[in-house]
Each structure stands twice: as C-alpha cells, then as structure tokens.
Amino acid sequence: MIILVVNTGSSSLKYQLINMDDNSVLAKGLCERIGEDGHMNYKTDAGTVFDHDVPLPDHGVAMQLVINALTDPEHGVIADMNEIGAVGHRIVQGGYLFDKSEIITDEVEAGIEELCTIGPLHNPPALVGIRACKKVLPDTPGVVVFDTTFHRTMPDECKYYAIPWEYAEKYHVQRYGAHGTSHRYVSERCAELMGKDPKDLNIITCHLGNGSSITAVKGGKCYDTSMGLTPLEGLVMGTRCGSIDPTVVSFIYEQTGMPVKEITDMMTKKSGLLAVSEISGDVRDVCIAEAKGNHKAHVAREMLLRSVKRFIGAYIAELGQVDAIVFTAGIGENDAELREKVMDNFGFMGITIDKKKNDCRGKEVEITGKDSKVRVFIIPTNEELMIAKDTQALVEAM
Numbered sequence: 001m002i003i004l005v006v007n008t009g010s011s012s013l014k015y016q017l018i019n020m021d022d023n024s025v026l027a028k029g030l031c032e033r034i035g036e037d038g039h040m041n042y043k044t045d046a047g048t049v050f051d052h053d054v055p056l057p058d059h060g061v062a063m064q065l066v067i068n069a070l071t072d073p074e075h076g077v078i079a080d081m082n083e084i085g086a087v088g089h090r091i092v093q094g095g096y097l098f099d100k101s102e103i104i105t106d107e108v109e110a111g112i113e114e115l116c117t118i119g120p121l122h123n124p125p126a127l128v129g130i131r132a133c134k135k136v137l138p139d140t141p142g143v144v145v146f147d148t149t150f151h152r153t154m155p156d157e158c159k160y161y162a163i164p165w166e167y168a169e170k171y172h173v174q175r176y177g178a179h180g181t182s183h184r185y186v187s188e189r190c191a192e193l194m195g196k197d198p199k200d201l202n203i204i205t206c207h208l209g210n211g212s213s214i215t216a217v218k219g220g221k222c223y224d225t226s227m228g229l230t231p232l233e234g235l236v237m238g239t240r241c242g243s244i245d246p247t248v249v250s251f252i253y254e255q256t257g258m259p260v261k262e263i264t265d266m267m268t269k270k271s272g273l274l275a276v277s278e279i280s281g282d283v284r285d286v287c288i289a290e291a292k293g294n295h296k297a298h299v300a301r302e303m304l305l306r307s308v309k310r311f312i313g314a315y316i317a318e319l320g321q322v323d324a325i326v327f328t329a330g331i332g333e334n335d336a337e338l339r340e341k342v343m344d345n346f347g348f349m350g351i352t353i354d355k356k357k358n359d360c361r362g363k364e365v366e367i368t369g370k371d372s373k374v375r376v377f378i379i380p381t382n383e384e385l386m387i388a389k390d391t392q393a394l395v396e397a398m
C-alpha cells in the first residue's frame with residue numbers, strides 16, 4: 001500500500017509519500033507560506049527537486065499541487081492518485097477524547113474540533129488539512145494519528161496536577177504530553193535493536209529538538225512525560241521556558257499589567273535558549289557564542305543540560321529500573337557534546353557511554369560504554385513512518 005502522510009500547520013503542509021512494501025519514501029516536501037505568497041518544495045527518491053514560489057491561496061490549492069507533482073508525467077512517482085491507498089494525518093492534540101489512532105469520520109472530525117480549546121494552535125489547521133485532502137482525494141480513506149495518544153496510559157499520579165479535581169473534571173485540565181508518535185517510534189525501535197519485547201523493557205526516550213520532551217516508557221507504555229497540558233511544560237527549549245513557578249505569571253501580570261495571553265506568548269515564543277542567550281533559540285548558534293566566551297550563551301547551554309539531566313534522573317527514580325536511554329530529534333541526534341555531558345553525570349550509577357561511538361551525528365547507533373548498566377542509543381526519529389504504519393493497519397482492518 002502507498003500512503004500519503006500529511007502534517008498541516010497554520011500556513012504549511014508537510015507531506016511524505018511512503019511505499020509500505022519496503023517503507024521507502026517515494027517523495028516528500030513542504031508547502032509553505034500558504035495564504036501568503038506561497039512556496040512549494042518537492043523531492044523524490046530519484047533526485048528530482050522542485051523548489052519554487054507558487055501561489056498557494058489556501059490548503060486546498062496546496063494539496064492539489066502536491067497531488068499534481070506526485071502524478072506529474074515527468075517528475076511524478078505514481079501514475080494516478082488512485083494509487084494512494086490512504087492518507088495519514090498528524091494531529092497534535094487528541095486530548096481526553098482519543099486513546100488511539102482513528103479512521104476519519106464525521107464524529108472524529110467533530111472530536112478534533114471540540115479539542116481546539118486545548119490545542120488552539122494546532123488542531124484548527126489540522127482540520128483544514130483533513131478537509132483539503134477530502135476535497136482533492138474524496139474516495140481515499142483518511143486516518144488521524146495523535147501526538148498525545150501514546151501518553152494516555154500515564155497513571156493518574158502522572159496524568160493530573162495537584163490542584164482541585166474540579167479543574168480536571170470540568171475543564172479537562174490535565175497532562176496530555178506531546179511528541180508521542182516520536183517517543184513510541186524510538187522506544188519500539190530501541191526494543192527491536194535490543195532484540196526484546198517492549199513489554200520487558202523500561203526505556204527513557206529523549207526527544208530533543210526545537211520543542212523537547214522526555215518520556216519514561218514502562219513495559220512499552222508511557223508512564224510519565226515532561227510536557228503537560230500544553231507543550232510548554234518540562235525542559236528548557238529553543239523559545240519556550242519549560243517548567244517554571246506558575247506564580248511567575250500572576251507576578252508579571254501584577255507588576256506590568258501585561259495580559260495573560262501575552263505572558264503565555266512570551267513564555268512560548270520569546271523565552272528558552274533565545275531569551276537567555278539573547279542570541280538564538282538554535283543550539284548551534286548558542287554553542288558558537290559560548291565557545292567565544294559569551295556568558296549568557298553559557299548559561300543558556302547549562303540550563304538546557306540541567307533540564308535534560310533532571311528529567312533523566314527523575315525518570316530513573318520513578319521507574320526504579322531502566323534498560324535503555326534513547327536520544328532523538330535535532331539536538332538528540334546531532335549534539336554529541338550534550339549527550340556526553342549529560343551522560344557523564346550518571347557515571348557514578350554505572351551508566352556510561354562510549355565517547356568514540358558517541359562522536360557522530362544523525363545515525364542510528366548504540367553508544368553504550370563498556371560494562372554500562374544501561375544501554376544508550378541514538379535513534380533518528382521517524383514520525384511519518386509511524387503514522388503510515390497506523391494508517392495502513394486501520395485501513396486494512398476496515
């Protein structure tokens with residue numbers, strides 16, 4: 001089966017066409033600046049590349065241009081759009097309604113719409129993407145895969161905040177987590193690499209990118225994760241502050257009169273590494289500045305290291321026993337120095353890495369040190385493949 005995986009943002013549409021016979025990516029790309037001036041990028045396995053400005057007034061036009069490119073007589077990878085067996089959509093917030101991936105029905109769409117209150121930035125564009133796909137591929141089944149469903153297995157002590165129950169009961173204030181598809185993929189892949197059943201393993205997965213989260217995976221299921229009601233909780237990130245004393249919000253409000261929405265915006269888009277370094281939210285730029293002796297860049301870097309160490313340490317304590325630690329995403333896969341500095345702190349517990357093996361970027365590799373009590377891996381994440389696998393399984397069972 002050939003599956004189109006779609007990830008829609010407010011002004012973007014990322015896509016991958018995957019052949020499930022061998023998991024190969026036939027084509028992939030990105031439509032950007034939808035509703036503005038429009039730009040489309042398309043790449044095939046054979047090396048064809050389109051990268052040009054093109055009018056993209058809405059997501060429907062973008063979707064049609066993707067189908068046109070995929071079926072183009074010269075540069076296409078399929079003869080006809082009917083070769084696409086199903087479309088898999090990435091949905092960020094499945095909230096309290098979805099515990100697994102679902103075939104798209106009117107009821108499922110209504111559920112995603114209801115969840116716009118807790119996923120205001122991501123669910124509305126995802127719905128636009130679903131509707132654009134339906135228009136262009138009316139006879140092709142669609143599946144939604146949620147970033148949050150992997151975390152639905154958290155026990156209540158991890159799922160809820162220690163505030164009065166009425167906020168959870170009436171307003172669904174609870175911890176939903178994020179990056180679940182990535183944590184699921186790398187934890188399952190880690191078990192595969194170890195030749196073990198995920199049920200028999202406890203794994204800590206570190207998804208460290210622009211947005212970062214760490215998950216404690218117990219017996220193949222999420223036990224705890226660092227993100228909460230929104231992806232603002234947890235680690236220090238590129239532009240997000242991560243966990244802070246919540247009264248910082250009311251204090252800033254009282255001192256400055258800044259509206260709460262603006263404070264949230266400041267903590268989401270203008271904080272983290274960007275705010276502390278006053279240089280950039282990108283780790284690479286922070287490291288360059290740190291190497292030149294910039295103190296604020298050094299503090300930003302140390303804050304990132306501190307938060308990764310704290311969550312790994314916390315999850316070792318919560319799980320009681322750990323078999324593997326996995327690093328993934330932009331920072332996790334590429335930042336050898338971060339992996340080394342973080343893991344050095346666990347040496348006293350008998351957890352070590354092989355510094356030579358660790359000296360690599362973006363490769364699937366085990367970096368466990370000699371006699372280490374816990375195995376350590378770098379596993380490039382593949383959320384699209386996970387979405388395609390769920391999509392295939394649900395469509396075949398229809």
Ligand code: ADP
Nearest residue numbers: 208209210211281282283284329330331334335
């Ligand atoms: P997103 O959360 O947007 O998917 P990614 O997982 O692609 O982000 O991660 C992007 C981040 O990865 C960049 O902002 C950068 O900080 C970091 N990164 C990428 N390459 C390197 C590298 N070689 N060394 C350190 N950090 C890197």
